[in-house]
Amino acid sequence: MYQDKVALVGGALGLVLEQIKQAIAQRGQCSLVLAGGSTPKPLYEALAQQDLPWEKLHIFWGDERYVPPTHPDSNEGMAREAWLDAVDFPAANIHGMPTSAQDPQKDASRYEAELREFFGVSAGEFPVFDLILLGMGDDGHTASLFPQTAALEVCDRLITVGEKSGQPRLTFTIPLINQGRCVIFMVAGANKQPALQQVFAETADPVAYPSRFIQPQGELWWLLDEAAGTVLKSF
Ligand code: 6PG
Numbered sequence: 001m002y003q004d005k006v007a008l009v010g011g012a013l014g015l016v017l018e019q020i021k022q023a024i025a026q027r028g029q030c031s032l033v034l035a036g037g038s039t040p041k042p043l044y045e046a047l048a049q050q051d052l053p054w055e056k057l058h059i060f061w062g063d064e065r066y067v068p069p070t071h072p073d074s075n076e077g078m079a080r081e082a083w084l085d086a087v088d089f090p091a092a093n094i095h096g097m098p099t100s101a102q103d104p105q106k107d108a109s110r111y112e113a114e115l116r117e118f119f120g121v122s123a124g125e126f127p128v129f130d131l132i133l134l135g136m137g138d139d140g141h142t143a144s145l146f147p148q149t150a151a152l153e154v155c156d157r158l159i160t161v162g163e164k165s166g167q168p169r170l171t172f173t174i175p176l177i178n179q180g181r182c183v184i185f186m187v188a189g190a191n192k193q194p195a196l197q198q199v200f201a202e203t204a205d206p207v208a209y210p211s212r213f214i215q216p217q218g219e220l221w222w223l224l225d226e227a228a229g230t231v232l233k234s235f
Contacts, residue, residue, distance in 0.1 A: 008225040023130035035133040036075030044082035063144035063171040064097035104168040112159040132180040140195035140209030144171035181218035193231035
């Protein structure tokens with residue numbers, strides 16, 4: 001879907017609202033995984049203007065920088081400021097990734113245990129989230145699954161530790177994302193064109209462009225603004 005930035009938000013908002021309402025209608029609640037970075041912020045601000053049954057939404061994060069929610073780099077902090085703290089959202093429904101143990105692997109295990117308890121799944125099983133929002137970096141990474149990293153090989157856990165420029169991050173694993181009922185990539189900016197071209201090409205190595213690993217059992221949507229998406233018009 002090639003759209004300008006405004007349409008990117010509009011397209012994403014319409015799709016997200018549809019998926020939220022469908023999950024609530026079918027299962028009584030919606031498990032929504034938020035993306036970090038800058039692209040989704042206008043979407044979160046638009047969601048704050050909606051009149052939804054917030055008590056039926058449960059919010060998770062697909063990855064988190066290893067900083068407290070009050071840190072300017074925090075993905076949770078961005079979503080709280082743009083949306084969650086601006087509406088009457090039940091605190092118990094906001095499942096932020098823990099980053100306080102000063103031990104990323106320990107916090108990854110803690111979040112994994114929290115997810116298993118929330119979904120009632122045991123070791124070896126992967127929970128199914130209703131809706132997973134993702135961004136894509138200009139190197140083709142998604143969540144905190146960076147090219148040529150060990151996190152790409154983790155297939156027996158829900159949460160693992162990623163790393164960017166020596167900085168640890170917590171991230172969903174590829175198999176957990178691929179269990180999603182609906183996965184939506186939101187990608188904006190001309191700087192994303194080269195990675196998009198590789199991700200959509202049949203030849204690129206997913207280890208070099210990890211977004212290629214995302215092949216969910218459910219729906220997969222790519223919402224691209226004009227600046228990013230123009231590179232795919234030849235596909
Ligand atoms: C993060 C994100 C990351 C992000 C991409 C795109 O923690 O940074 O989860 O995967 O989605 O890097 O970021 P932008 O939206 O800022 O381009």
